[in-house]
Amino acid sequence: MKTDIRDRDDIVFLVDAFYQIVKKDPTIGYLFTEVALVNWEKHLPIMYDFWDNILFHTGNFEGNPMVKHRMLDQKSTLTETHFRHWTKLWKTTVDDFFEGEKANEIKVRAENISKLMMNKVVI
Ligand code: HEM
Incomplete structure (x- = not known):
């Protein structure tokens, strides 16, 4: 039986699972591993805070996603296909592990x- 996303531990689990898939993904993986050369030890906790704040209003996210993605686009062009694919992977990862109100909310917010x-970002 799947549960809803209940707390930060569930968010950590979801985010970790998502980026494991993203890293190996043929459509968008290279943007993380070859273009941005993401430092995962830094990036993952930022993403836990980002989603924790969105679902549970913790107020602990202090990033600037729009600027970060515009910078990434300047290094290597981001397209509508990339964003659609990112969203599809996010939704299937959520559905693989969770179901319920918060699980729906996190998919709608991501979309x-x-x-x-x-x-x-995309011109
Ligand atoms: C084409 C799709 C996307 C790609 C390739 C992408 C890639 C990246 C990369 C490379 C970073 C920077 C990591 C670093 O600092 O080293 C980043 C940061 C981030 N991304 Fe994305 N991203 C995408 C879509 C999204 C979407 C749709 C969301 C939200 C729903 C999102 C949320 C974030 C957040 C919150 C950060 C952290 C920003 C910060 O540190 O201030 N990304 N992304």
Whole structure:
């Protein structure tokens, strides 16, 4: 039986699972591993805070995602395909492990942010 996303531990689990898939993904993996050369020990806790704040209003995220993604786009062009694919992977990862109100919310929020980001970043 799947549960809903209940707390930060569940977010940590989800985010870790998502980036394991992302790293190996043929469509967007290279942007993380070859273009941005992501420092995962730094990036993952930022992502835990980001989603913890969105789902549970913890107020502990202090990043600037729009600027980060615009910088990434300057290094290697981001396309609508990349954003759509990111969103698809996020939704399937959520569905693989969780179900419920918060699980739905985290998918809807990701989709909305992804569209917004795409409009700000992709020309
Ligand atoms: C084409 C799709 C995407 C790609 C390739 C991508 C890639 C990246 C990379 C490389 C970073 C920087 C990591 C670092 O600092 O080293 C980053 C940061 C981040 N991304 Fe994405 N991303 C994508 C879409 C999204 C979406 C749709 C969201 C939100 C729903 C998101 C949320 C974030 C956040 C919150 C950060 C941290 C920003 C900060 O440190 O201030 N990303 N992303």
